Every structure is written in structure tokens, then in C-alpha cells.
Amino acid sequence: MMSEIVFYTNPMSRGRIVRWMLEETGVPYRTEILPFGQPMKNEEYCSINPMGKVPSIIHRQKVVTECAAICAYLADAFPQAGLAPPTMDRADYYRWMFFAAGPLEAAVSNRALGFVVPEERRRMIGYGSYEDVMATLQRAVSGNTYIAGERFTAADVYVGSHIGWGLQFGSIERRPAFVDYLERLSQRHAYQRAAELDDAAMAALEQSA
Template sequence: MSGKIILHHAAPSRSSTALFMIEEIGAPYELDVLDLQKEEQYRPEYLAINPMGKVPAIEHEGQVITEAGAICAYLADAFPAANLAPLPGDPLRGLYFRWMFFQGSCLEPAIIDHVLKREPGRRGMMPYGTYETTVDTLEKAIEKGPWFLGERYSAADVYVGSAIAWGLQFKLLPERETFKRYVARLNERPARQRAMAIDQKLMAAAKPA
């Protein structure tokens, strides 16, 4: 699949993960930068793209895809030459999907509830069990490394790895050596360095003179 991607983006935000993913696949793209402080994400023209008024969203070959995880999964399949997702029939595909879904269904909800000090419900009703179990499970997944699929780097590292980096940066995850070593490896990826440099420029340009 080819065709230019339009990324509706704000820096820094969850759309930084989508930018990282697009840099990994090496496809041509265009940025539509939204100023969240000015609430440009609620403009009627953007709400027509994503009624949730959130970033990221991408447009590609007549389709609109929202949610960072869905974008990463879509792009990994749409651009198989980047080799960021095991193909159907590959023994690693099940493990890949496990971690692709873990971020949105377990990790982020656990972090948000923990940070906001929300009163937990009954353990059996929580989508992630407990914050501690979620963090321990995450650590175990990458302690042997170097990536979520062992030696194979994938979109799961782009997506979940970005969340780990975010969690460490804002002290939302414990500063365990396993997490720090993993993020150090992730930050060595040229695509991540390019995406971070773009975000730095956007943030610098947005600062008042």
C-alpha cells in the first residue's frame, strides 16, 4: 500500500506515538498541527474527522483512523515492508496482539487510576486487576529483552514503548532498571530520534516570543 499519510498532530501528546510509527515505516506524510491550548481540536472541521476531539488521527487512502494503538496496528499492516508486525500464521502474531492490546486495556487505565488516586473497584471488575500487577507484568515482558517479541522489534515496541517512556518521564511508573534500559534502547531508534526532534521544533515554535 502507498499514498501519503496525513497526521493530525499535537506536540507533545499521544499523537507523538503515531509520528514515531510513521517515521518507522518511512512513508511520505503531512502534518496538520493542532494547538491544544487554543482548543483547535474542537474546530468543526477537525470534529468532522474525529468527533472525540482528540489526537492522533490519520487520513490514508480515503480512510480515517483514530486511536494511537489502532494507527500503529493499521500502519504496520498497510506497510508490511517495514516488518513491524508478524504476518498471519507467524507464531509471534498472538504475542504481538497481546501487547498491542495491553497498553490501552490495562497499562494506561492502571496508570491513570493510580495517579488520580481513584478508589479501585472490586478486583474482578477492574479491566487490569491492580496497578502493581500491571506494572510487574509489563516488566516481566521486557526483562529478557530486547523487545516485546524477543529479538524482533515491532509496532508493539513503538506503541507500548512510547507509553513506558512517558510513564518514566512523568514518574507515573516506578523507575525500575528494566524500564530504564528498555527506554534507552528505544531512544536509540533513528525513527524515534527524528520524531522527537520534530516535536521539539514544534514545541519551540509554539512558545511565546
């Protein structure tokens, strides 16, 4: 079917973000699990995502890659799910989704790799310093119930996933504001369904290895 969503993922990847987002939309989709290594780098999949990485989706014969882009796309493609604010009210929605896609992910990744930006070079890099990013993120999740106000949106899926991984693996400081925010999100049925599906897929991959 032309309208079918095909979801390419691995349960030990950023695909978990998109799984949660898909469950929030409530629309049907077909999952294609790709093991790491050659299956992601073969010609067939690289014709979909030349990076040879997951996640990717195909919807109405169009390919979308990059987690933030997929979340934003799905929110717009399925407005009945109510996962994006009205167009004129999207300032915080866009701001924090792309803050997580840019400064947050870069700062956390660099820190995990042991790279610290020298103080005199902070003007050269978009996020400045890890400390600045953490302070900004704390303020962002402390002001309202959700990242863009009192309404849950796709931005919470994206930001909340980064915080969840960061707390799990120790790459984000365990501040009360982050723990409280993630606790609110983890009560959502879609969050729990997505986790169950990915955990089951991960167990199946491990058994077949």
C-alpha cells in the same frame, strides 16, 4: 494525492507515538498541528475525529484514530517496513500492544488521578491493580530484546512510548527492566528523528502562543 498520509497531532500529546511510528515506516506524510482547545473541537476537525482529540491520520481517504489502532494499521499498510510479524507469529505482538492500550493505560491514568481500586473491587476492573500491571509489564520487557521477541515491531513503539512517558512523569515505577528496555528503543534513528520533529513543533507552538 489519495495515497498521502495526513497526520493530525499536537507535539504535547499522544501524537508523539504516531510520529515515531510514521518515522519507522519511512513513508512521506503531511503534518497538521492542532493547538489544544477550539481548533480540536471545531466542526471541521470533529468531522474527522468526533472525540475532538489527536492523533488521527487519513490515508487513502480513510480515517484512523486511537494510537494502538494507528500503529497496527501503519504496520499492515506498509509491510515493507517490517514492523509486524508474520500473521501466524503475532500472538505476543497483539497481546502486548493491547495490554498497553487497555490495562496499562487505565492503571497508570487512574493512579495519576489518585484513584486506587479497593481490593474487594479488583475483580470488577480489567487491570485488577496497578501493582499487578507493573509486575506483568516488567515480565513482558524482561524476557526478550523486544516486546514480541528478538525483532522490533510496532508493538515496541506503542509499549515503549507508554513506558517513556511513565518514567518521565513518574507514573511508572523506575525499575531497571523498564529503563533498559527504553534505552534500547531510544537508540533507534526513527525514535530520535521523531523526537526532534516534535520538540521543534512544540517550540514553534510556544513561540506563537
